[in-house]
Amino acid sequence: MKDLFDKIYKDKGPLGKWAEQAEGYFVFPKLEGPISNRMKFRGKDVITWSVNDYLGLANHPEVRKVDAEAAAEWGSAYPMGARMMSGHTTLHEQLQNELAAFVNKEAAYLLNFGYQGMVSTVDALVSKDDIIVYDVDAHACIIDGVRLHMGKRFTYKHNDIDSIEKNLQRATKLAEQTGGGILLISEGVFGMRGEQGRLKEICALKDKYNFRLFVDDAHGFGTLGKTGAGAGEEQGIQDKIDVYFATFAKSMASTGAFIAADKEIIDYLKYNLRSQMFAKSLQMQLVIGALKRLDMLRTMPELREKLWENVDALQNGLKKRGFDIGTTQSCVTPVYLKGSIPEAMALVKDLRENHGIFCSIVVYPVIPKGLILLRLIPTASHTLQDVEETHDAFSSIRERLENGTYKRLSAGVQASMEASS
Numbered sequence: 001m002k003d004l005f006d007k008i009y010k011d012k013g014p015l016g017k018w019a020e021q022a023e024g025y026f027v028f029p030k031l032e033g034p035i036s037n038r039m040k041f042r043g044k045d046v047i048t049w050s051v052n053d054y055l056g057l058a059n060h061p062e063v064r065k066v067d068a069e070a071a072a073e074w075g076s077a078y079p080m081g082a083r084m085m086s087g088h089t090t091l092h093e094q095l096q097n098e099l100a101a102f103v104n105k106e107a108a109y110l111l112n113f114g115y116q117g118m119v120s121t122v123d124a125l126v127s128k129d130d131i132i133v134y135d136v137d138a139h140a141c142i143i144d145g146v147r148l149h150m151g152k153r154f155t156y157k158h159n160d161i162d163s164i165e166k167n168l169q170r171a172t173k174l175a176e177q178t179g180g181g182i183l184l185i186s187e188g189v190f191g192m193r194g195e196q197g198r199l200k201e202i203c204a205l206k207d208k209y210n211f212r213l214f215v216d217d218a219h220g221f222g223t224l225g226k227t228g229a230g231a232g233e234e235q236g237i238q239d240k241i242d243v244y245f246a247t248f249a250k251s252m253a254s255t256g257a258f259i260a261a262d263k264e265i266i267d268y269l270k271y272n273l274r275s276q277m278f279a280k281s282l283q284m285q286l287v288i289g290a291l292k293r294l295d296m297l298r299t300m301p302e303l304r305e306k307l308w309e310n311v312d313a314l315q316n317g318l319k320k321r322g323f324d325i326g327t328t329q330s331c332v333t334p335v336y337l338k339g340s341i342p343e344a345m346a347l348v349k350d351l352r353e354n355h356g357i358f359c360s361i362v363v364y365p366v367i368p369k370g371l372i373l374l375r376l377i378p379t380a381s382h383t384l385q386d387v388e389e390t391h392d393a394f395s396s397i398r399e400r401l402e403n404g405t406y407k408r409l410s411a412g413v414q415a416s417m418e419a420s421s
């Protein structure tokens with residue numbers, strides 16, 4: 001009989017197998033210093049384009065003060081236990097009410113982590129006779145929620161309305177046999193490529209098909225819409241989103257998340273979200289910190305204006321220089337280049353070591369083979385000087401990519417990767 005660990009010794013998994021070449025530099029890098037537009041990487045100053053602190057709240061003095069005072073008053077334990085048992089407080093309720101009002105829904109419920117909360121919400125919304133229809137490029141937390149589903153699920157081509165409609169037709173036929181309903185899940189903003197989910201067109205399909213819409217708006221909340229209420233507000237269909245989700249991990253620069261919907265739906269979910277019913281309540285310091293951040297989202301539109309000034313400057317400048325930034329409709333700024341994985345590694349090293357630019361790198365299998373995606377997240381704490389330096393750096397690396405410099409520099413890496421794959 002095999003030892004359970006045999007497979008682990010042999011195969012570290014699709015990402016783990018590159019650990020030797022990548023760990024500490026391309027994956028699990030250590031960014032040091034206060035979270036801001038410029039941090040330290042391996043002792044060197046870098047402009048950070050890989051932190052989702054959209055509104056620059058992470059290190060805002062007012063936020064830091066409230067966080068510190070809340071930690072001093074409450075510590076990190078209070079309240080103990082799950083919300084249902086002993087972890088419920090008036091401030092949890094207040095935050096829920098304020099979040100619901102902000103995103104224009106009747107009610108909201110807090111989640112300890114967005115990821116677990118999404119998994120549980122998908123799980124709680126469907127039973128085995130129901131059918132889930134979701135985007136093939138959905139975030140891992142949606143996929144994991146769908147994995148728990150005991151009934152049928154259909155993926156549609158990424159953000160493709162024809163494919164959505166075809167799958168709604170298939171789902172409708174099946175639901176008529178099973179006696180179930182249909183849950184359609186989209187993201188408000190797709191975090192890799194930056195496109196907004198086609199929520200307006202999806203909602204228009206509600207006239208023809210009977211389904212409920214669940215939107216993960218992790219990247220849209222706080223960044224999109226007239227008041228920052230997200231992709232639904234931006235597209236004018238917030239009222240047609242049946243269940244809205246956002247995390248505190250991005251524009252709120254914290255930990256935690258929430259769902260918002262009609263009161264009756266939230267009342268149901270709060271008694272049926274397993275990851276919340278059987279896990280400790282969100283700590284008070286995070287609740288108080290979230291109330292402060294939400295207040296700033298509401299009352300300081302200048303944060304969002306500064307964010308968008310930087311987004312526009314970054315994206316327009318890249319486009320002007322002929323870079324392919326795909327079809328982004330959000331702050332997420334992808335730059336697509338052609339090259340192999342070893343070339344991408346040499347290029348990113350050049351960006352970090354010689355130009356002081358730190359951004360994330362995405363390669364196959366997340367995107368097609370032969371493409372390199374450099375992902376930049378502009379924030380309100382960046383400056384136009386940061387943007388200009390980054391434009392110049394990108395022009396330089398493109399030149400070196402095209403003249404074969406990175407191919408030459410990465411010849412050794414290429415050989416070792418071929419040997420280990």
Ligand SMILES: Cc1ncc(COP(=O)(O)O)c(C=O)c1O
Pocket residue numbers: 113114115116118139141187191216218219247248249255256257
């Ligand atoms: C689209 C999306 N959904 C959900 C999550 C998970 O949220 P959290 O970090 O709060 O677990 C993330 C990542 O933060 C995300 O990008």
